[in-house]
Amino acid sequence: MLELADADVFYGKAQALHGISIACAPNEVLALVGRNGAGKSTTLRAMMGQIPLRQGQRTLDGADITGLSLPDSSRRSIALVPDSRDIIGGLSAEENLLLATLSHPPGHWTIERVYSLFPRLRERRRAQGTSLSGGEQQMLAIGRALLTNPRYLLLDEPTEGLAPVIIEQIVAAIEFVSRSGVAVLLVEQNFRVPRRVAKRFCLLDSGRVVWSGGRDQIDDRLEAMLSGLHEGTHA
Amino acid sequence: MNRLERLDIRLCLLAMAILVALRIGTRDEGILLVACLIMVWSIFALGYDLVFGTTGILSFGHAAFFGMGSFGMAWAQMHGGLPFSAGLVAAGLLGALCAWVVSLIGSRITGLFFSLLTLMLAELMSILMLTRLRGLSGGVDGLPGVARPVWGEVDFFNNANFFWVVFAVFVVVVLACWVLRRSPLGQAFQAVRQNPVRAEQLGFGVRPLRQTAMALSGGLSGVAGGLLASLMMYTGPQMLNWKTSGDVLIMTLLGGSGTLLGPIVGVAFFEVLREVLAAYSDYWYGLVGLVFILCTLFLPQGLAGTALHWWSKR
Amino acid sequence: MSAASHTNAIACSGVTVEFDGFVALNDVALDVPAGKTVALIGPNGAGKTTLLNAISGRVPMKSGRVELWGDDITRLPVAGRTRRGLGRSFQIINLFQEMTTFENLRVAAQPPRFNLQPFWRPVNRWSELGDRAREVAAVVGLSDVLDMPVATLSHGRQRAVELGLALMADPRVLLLDEPLAGVGHNEIASTMELIERVRENRTVLLVEHNMEVVMKLSDEIVVMMGGEVLMRGTPAEVRNDERVKRAYLGDEEGTEATHA
Amino acid sequence: MSTFVIGLSIGMLLFLLAAGLTLIFGMLRIINFAHGALYMLGAYLAFQIALWLGFWWALALVPVLLALVGVLIERLTLRPIYKAPHEFQLLITFGLILVLEEVVRATWGLSGKSIAVPGWLSGSVSLFDTDVSRYRLFVIFVGLLTMAVLLLGIERSRIGLVIRSCSTHPLMAATLGVRVDHVRTAVFAVGAALAGLGGAMAGPMLPIQLQMGGTIILDCFIVVIIGGLGNIRGAVVGALLIGMTRAFGQQYLPDWIDTLTYAVLIATLLLRPQGLFSKKERLA
Amino acid sequence: QDAFRIAGIVPLSGAFGIIGENMRRGATIAFEERNNRVLGKPIEVVWEDTETSTQVAVQKTTRALARDTHTLFGEVSSGSTLAIMKLTEQRKVPHIITLSADDRITGADKTRYAFRTSNTVAMENRMIGEFARRQAVKKVYGIVSDYQVGRDMWAALKADLESKGITVAGIDFTPIGTKDYAILLDKAMKSGADGLALIVVGGDVTTSLKQGGEVGLPTKMKVMGTMLMDETQGQAVGGTGALGVHSTLRYHFTQDTPRNKRFVAAYRARYGELPSQYAGEAYDGMSWWLDVVESTGVWDKEKWVDAFRTSVRNDSVEGVKRMRACDNQADQMGLFGTAVAGGAGMPAVTMKVTETFTSQDLFKACN
Ligand SMILES: Nc1ncnc2c1ncn2[C@@H]1O[C@H](COP(=O)(O)OP(=O)(O)OP(=O)(O)O)[C@@H](O)[C@H]1O
Ligand SMILES: Nc1ncnc2c1ncn2[C@@H]1O[C@H](COP(=O)(O)OP(=O)(O)OP(=O)(O)O)[C@@H](O)[C@H]1O
Ligand SMILES: CC(C)C[C@H](N)C(=O)O
Ligand SMILES: [Mg+2]
């Protein structure tokens, strides 16, 4: 169980998260939804340990890991696919993948498996990671996170910029890892994907959790709330 | 105009007022000399910051523009028989020309490569001046006897009088930089610094803008060099040494790049620190280094930069 | 020859682009008829962005020719093409990070005028620049964050700034690279409306993976694959093409626009 | 032919001097202007240790001591400002030059020093009709050895991968489990150790004096630039190119040597703007 | 007037820092010897570090002259000295030079106020030629730093050597700061010359001799030059490169005069080492000047200058020195030495004075 409890996060003086509490458990896909700027990415970054909490706690299987360093969080099986992809420059595509394996014991995911998930990456494996196309970079970022064989996988808009056919593969992969006991926290703008893979939904607005519930409850409620929020703030 | 800019120019005006007060308050030539040096180096640093803080080009070649400016002044007077004012123009033009040529040669290169290219071209210029052009530059000995203005009965060889000449140029340069920064051209420089790819996409000619910035900056550096030659009544190829480029970068960063006050405060701090530490300790050299390191660690926006940001946010 | 008499706003032929031996575009020809919106789709890495780069002058072409309103612009640098009315947005967000939203837009409003007028007048005295910036900000829905540094905006909002910058110079031909990536679910509709408005009296070349949007907005669709043009047709033709289905669309289920 | 051997020795000495700079630049993207000062510190320490314990001890201990100095410098001054723009690291290294020079001056004074080499390394052997000093042959040997270690250790192995990731995208590297802090400290320490090795090796051939660092740093830059900024293979080629230019230049056109060196450099920069060995990145 | 103010404008850091530091020490002995007083007033000295840069030297001089300064002392490099001489002349401040050797200082650019009590390039050049002749050198190769003074020196030396029937086997001009002399030395050794005129400056002396040591240069040909070797250099070069090198000397602590014995003793007591030639010359010039000032008995710079122009120092550290009123140059004898292994209590490399030249040998009449 990876959990944020009562977390406050600031960027400089601006508060981005207000007392967020979110937990994700193995075998579960939890979807985080909300408008642009609601704080979804920030929540993932905080869970990963990329930004410190001003208030509140981060726990992993009950142990307090609030102050745990970023490399150690990764070594404790948390992985993040950031929204900006963050491909490491100066390294080839394959080296980007290789790097992810170096600090982690081997597991189900190997570079070969990633290549069979995304055959396009195998074709371009010698190219500079940062010179890949937008979608290829997205595949690389996902593959890289999988290669750390995480128990907690944080996905920030993983299907952005991907061709529909690839999105299908991502959906399959998410279902697969979640079945194999991995907890997945999914942030998506594209509703189709979470609707298919997530069991639980959390709706964020202005850095707060404003609603959460199961898949069966979402259809009308969520749509309504999202558009309601939309009306309310967009002048 | 935002608060920070407003504060910036006001504090610059205050600095000018302090300089005038200093000139009226004392006749100690030693102090006035230091004041003149601060103004001359401030002109250099402001020119430098035009490429560094505004356009985002890290140049290690400014020593050459500065040095060539000083030779422009010397040659105009010694070989051309021209008056001081023409010498100052020649200094500016020579500095601008050198900078422009350097930026042309490096027009295909950006980033650190460009920085290192400027370093190397400047070093080449310095070596040529020292060896091949010995006849023109005076070689290691340099050219003593660079003149000062002649204007009626006023004795400009007295630093108290020459002060006013330097001060006038200083004021003009500060105001020019201020106007430039706020102009569309200045904004275009900023755009090039922050995101050249996007700037180009928006229709800005990134290369011509970079070259313009370099030429303008080289021109100011040249003017500063010319003034220094006249102030010291001496110039030599040592002025082209790359360490001078390091010095001006340090001063700019110490004060805070990207503002008007920053380079001026950086220069004043540097000069005064050196004077004070040298007067009190044999280890001033190392102490200066220590102060740099501490300032960098704790005041990363520079002395004036930190103060301006803090003040304008209140 | 006057621009208006041309039927094609953009005409490329024989465009080949290589990166270290890898052929990203192979002898591509593409026409975008004046006033139309053409969508460019295809699998990841098909060469769509690279084609936009070739048209806007960002990558060197090994061979080929690019025309804008019938004029050969193959040798023109990026900025030159922009000044001829070619605008574009970037797939990966690309802004002036230290400026506020307003300053970003104002700087973008500047170039065409900047040569004509006294260059020393402070920018904030150029009221037309500020007005234009505010006008575009309103169009892309950024009026409430004008004074925020763009670095602090969320991903979706930055996307809007990206679009705003492309619109600033009021280009007659607009290249849009995935303008909807990262735009919130709830804002897709409004962004689509925006693009709809934008494409009136403009020629648009649109790259987008969101099929819903592509089908709705484009007059014609060009499908690329492996650096070559696979087919060209109306939305309906493309949707029903077997090759496109297999290589790009995948399962029907995933692409059907079931949600409004 | 003898010119070639001497050129080789000049090149290898240059490589030794520039290797640490290349490493730190290539891996941490820091232009370490203090490299020259570390080299000077290495030379003075070598002088002192050679005086007490002999030349071999100096060669062995100086890199270790310099590595420690490197660790200290990195921890105290560089670590806090990695997030700041690169110019600030430059400012720090400028400051370090002054501090290190002051430390050396206060310890050893202003007068020049020399290091005596063991008997079998002094004197010369006859090669191709020329007396070539044994010590130069030793320099070539150590240079080649260092080159081999660096190439195998960094370019070939995974260490290089890890280190490069820390320089280009530290946040993401850490997110993938790389202990960025440790890597940076280690790289800086190795760079400093290489500077020290360079100092110890140069001690018997070049003046040991306070300004020795300042005079060598430009040469190092030339090598690093020609090689394509921070590429070890490139640095080797750059060093040899300059070594040969100097040797043959001195043979035939001695008073044009500096001009020649810079001409070679600028030609390289203009023909291959990014240096001889380097890769381009995608912008849009 | 409350004090006799002296400005010491010397490099205390950079390439010539060691020279400036030694000059400071030598001059200090001259002050202490007279209890820091002259004409009944305390001596007040300000030392300014010129950082081995003419630019800085000029700046520091300008500042020093802005105060009421009675004597200016320095610099090391002739270029700096020539530049600051313009300032001392303008301000009419007596200027004592004890190191810079360029002929122009008391030649083409001489001023009323600048005095040199030490050697000139011309006289040192003549010493080399004369030394080569006395040692029966037949062929000389030249390695010369590529700057104006170097080229001038070489031109004069070459003419001198040829007039003495010594042939010139070859010449290389090399940039100041050359880091590798191996090729040049190799060329020299292969040229068949038995003498090497090594006319280089600063760090280049150390570099060339160190690298010469690697291949046994001093044992293969007679290496000679001006200020090429002394105890300070010996320490920097090390035994193998230094021993056997021949050089002009401005002063040597073994000079057998009563004043020198006193000076060496005082210097050792104060600094725990033997005085270098820079220290010796500085002491000599400064103490001479102060004695002359004292002897005038009046507080008037012009009188001091007039008195110094014609003064004779009978008991200088190296015998008689005579100031020549025509050019403010002290006429004196010259020393030539060879580096040998130092005995007990001596530096490892010690100069042994092997030749002395009378002033008649070295100076042309003044005009
Ligand atoms: N680096 C930053 N500095 C300052 N503020 C930031 C930064 N990143 C995000 N913010 C602010 O924090 C808030 C939350 O942003 P976040 O990126 O978490 O939103 P999001 O829900 O992921 O939005 P989107 O769907 O657009 O990605 C926003 O108001 C944003 O402006
Ligand atoms: N600068 C570059 N260097 C090397 N390869 C490149 C470069 N730019 C693009 N490529 C390669 O060219 C191919 C086409 O890339 P492009 O960005 O045009 O794809 P795309 O169709 O836009 O894909 P996506 O939908 O994923 O954005 C990709 O395989 C990419 O790796
Ligand atoms: C040995 C050198 C410091 C002397 C100096 N080059 C001069 O001009 O005399
Ligand atoms: Mg987000």
Ligand SMILES: [Mg+2]
């Ligand atoms: Mg693309």
